Amino acid sequence: MSKTLVILATTSATTTLEKDIKNEHTSRFLRYRGVPKCLLPISGRPALSWWYDTAYHIYEHIYIIATAHSYKHFERWASGHAFPKENILNSGFSQGAISDISFAHRVKDIAEDLCIVPADLLFDNSRGLRLLETLKQAKGNQIIYHIPEHGDDPRIQRITTEHGSGLLTKEDTENVKKSLICPLAYNMGSSSLKQLDSYLRLPDHQASDVSLSGSITIPSLQEDLLAFYETQEYVQTIEQEFVSAYGYLDPSVTLTDYLKTWEKLLDTNIPPRSPKTFPNHQSQPIITRSNARVGLMGNPSDGFYGKTMSLLISNFWAEVTLIPNPLTQVEYGSISILPNPVADPHLFSSIESMAVISQTDGYDNGDRLLQACCKVFFTHCQKNNIKIDVKQGFSVLFETNIPRQVGLAGSSAIITAFWKTLLKFYGVTDEDIPLPLQASLVLSAEQDELGISAGLQDRVIQAYGGLVYMDFEKQHVDQYGYGQYERLNIDNLPPLWLAYVADPKDSGKMHNSVRQRFANGEPAVVEAMRQFAQLTTDARDALEKRDHKKFASLMSQNFNTRRAVYGDAALDKANLRMIQLATEHSCVAKFPGSGGAVVGMWNGDDEAHRNQDLQELRWALEKEGFVFVEIQPKANDA
Structure with missing residues (x-):
């Protein structure tokens, strides 16, 4: 049965948890400032990730409706989950859930029934029946909601639904509102989808946050959806039991609640790691160097299908240190670029110091070189079926003593050193990627990814080492993507x-x-x-x-x-x-x-x-x- 899932991430109200984090000024929480609640880490992963891993196997189409403020956060999340960027819909500034769903319906031309869930829904797929599977079997207009049971664990609540049919009266709706924090999910029939635009044209339609008894607040997206369902001729609830970490939906969850209850909620779902279960795990740091070079003859013709002779020198070098993530690290697959205090300063002694350094060193940084190198390496391996195990991540930093901006191939040395580090870490050999091609790929990281004007000479000599004669004859370069290279005897050189x-x-x-x-x-x-x-x-x-x-x-x-x-x-x-x-x-x-x-x-x-x-x-x-x-x-x- 074809079904579309819409994840609503358009609530305009800032939750208590998001406010609390914004008021924290310690280094631990600064990285989470402005991050939507659904993307905060639960047991080392964004809350949304825990159930999206199940959702994409169940639903043919999944869309996230974001706002102009949250869009970039979801775009970044999508990059780590193979989630199509075009399926993140920017609604601008939300005018309510019905308006957002109508927007998705129009833009994506959705014809089948629609399953709707709030983005900060959190549940445990490993326990009980699965909400998303249950929701997919629903037909027509259905609401799944939660009735707390006295004495239950506030984290893991049993879902009980009342079976019924016919018109959902206002009295029924009020009873629902009083007995729950907010509904968990909705199914909207295709016939009701067609009525959305007409509903939005009603003069009394508006979306607003509604305060109910006690401290409970219904977010506008929930209130808006319930109001729409009241207008439908046939609404039912499905009778089903399953286990959910439901309480995270509560907009009044505080930072204290998060740290005490939610941050490590699903730790038991993470199987313990060991060298046996992760046979490719690496524990030792990998340190590589790439040296500066001097063009002895023919330059700059390497960029013009000419010939050059280049020499690698021991006087200066760039060094990259890769530190594999330990088995105990929660974000085991993460990659972190550590700042270089000289090449990539993030700390300045004064505003005057910042101005002087900016004038002297400019604004380019080495981080972008490492990032571009990673992208080119991964993309090449992916396109050419070179198998690499990406389960383990790492931290990486570079150091360099190559004089800057004097034509000694300082930037390519950083990339080449990191490239060699990646080869070692992922077990890729020169047979998998021949040396001539490696040089061309390193050039691609600078030229194609970063727009740096450069030729092949630097990357070739840093790949081969020693003294190399290079012929960049056009027909050969056009056909193979690299030139013809010959190692020469450095003992024949005069003192330089x-x-x-x-x-x-x-x-x-x-x-x-x-x-x-x-x-x-x-x-x-x-x-x-x-x-x-x-x-x-x-x-x-x-x-x-x-x-x-x-x-x-x-x-x-x-x-x-x-x-x-x-x-x-x-x-x-x-x-x-x-x-x-x-x-x-x-x-x-x-x-x-x-x-x-x-x-x-x-x-x-x-x-x-x-x-x-x-x-x-x-x-x-x-x-x-x-x-x-x-x-x-x-x-x-x-």
């Missing part, structure tokens, strides 16, 4: 050094105009990218012969070609000054990335003067505020 600016600027800005010029087919740009590719091939040959003089000459050509295409204004005075100082001290240098740093090597004629030249270069750079380091190549990134 790195210098970078103390006050860097956005490393992504330099690419913008050139990318558009390349897309437009500008001959000078197209030819420059061809030259970069050729320089890279020549550099590979020079290293194989250990011809360091030739390699130095190619580095100079790489820089000169880049300067001709980008222009001095784009390259920035500080970058050009580092190149000039290198030349003055018998060295050659080029940009290792998109700007803010230079990578260089000594190119003098008398080997006896090497150390002196490099020492004087270091002092000259440091005097003008630059940082100088000798590069330590890293053979791999394991």
Whole structure:
């Protein structure tokens, strides 16, 4: 029997529990401020989740009617329950339950009988007959309500209904109101659904909260529904017994009641966890690193179907620590991104400090890198039938000492380190996702998910480690989604050094105009990218012969070609000054990335003067505020 379930989450009145939480200013409850009562945790899960897990097996269609204020909360809840986002209906600001149901009826063109339950209904599916199954068997207009029995446990109440037929008189309705807090559920026949719009046009129709005897309050959605049922020609109640955690519906439930009675109500429904029942459980932290890189030749042609040579270096790195959730954690499957006090500050010593840090570091944060990485990883595994056990969650944090915004691949190092952590945690191997594809997926996290302008070079070298020659020939990239990569012998490299600016600027800005010029087919740009590719091939040959003089000459050509295409204004005075100082001290240098740093090597004629030249270069750079380091190549990134 086809049946539609509507979950009404449109009551406008704030419950006592929600008010109490808003008045609590401790860290424990701040995360629940503004959260609808039905989404507060009961035994570690939102109250609604406990019975939705049963509902979606029973009903063909389920809709949640929310308000403009609560919609985002339900949207977030839906993301964790495979609940279709289009089935969350935003009613704006509710004009009553009948108006909301009429809205759903019109928008979703509901033709069959409708089952209606309040969102903060809470019951124990594991005990007695199930409310949702009983409700689905109902036909026509039926009301299921609760009559408290003296001495019963206030948490778990027996449901008793009176059997009857014919018109539900006002006297019957008043008796119902006086004997219960509010009805549990309704069934509305398809013929009555068609009368909703006519009912709403009645001049005396209005929805309002109604106070009854004692401290009992009927929420407007319940009062509105009962008023509508009074107008129907045939209403019945079904005689059925089942067990329910009914009292949570009471809008006067306080925070004290919640902590004492409801917060852990269904703990007995959670089977104890053990390594035997969760064989894939992990207990040890996973720590991974991904190092900075320098582009030695060919960059920036990696973003233009060119060729590059890149080197991973040991000097700087990003490190990710994943801490698996313990078996005892209530929210065993949850994932938490822990803030990095330097990269993602949430605490500032003063408003002046906040302003200075915002001006210096900008507003981008590393949390979004981890979040995007998780999304790309999970989506790829899902689409390619790579089985991962997602029952266990984790906490994760990152640290990085890679200088920011100087073109050393700091952001991709964070994502790559986390990517490697996810591979280990979920037991995914390089056979499941080959290294070339991993690099492309990491790029996707930045480029497609976050809109960061980037090329494949950084992700490839951080996936492979060592020294890698990369060919991004267009036909191959278009066909496979990645280029052709070759590991080279790092022992053939000359000694290298790195210098970078103390006050860097956005490393992504330099690419913008050139990318558009390349897309437009500008001959000078197209030819420059061809030259970069050729320089890279020549550099590979020079290293194989250990011809360091030739390699130095190619580095100079790489820089000169880049300067001709980008222009001095784009390259920035500080970058050009580092190149000039290198030349003055018998060295050659080029940009290792998109700007803010230079990578260089000594190119003098008398080997006896090497150390002196490099020492004087270091002092000259440091005097003008630059940082100088000798590069330590890293053979791999394991």
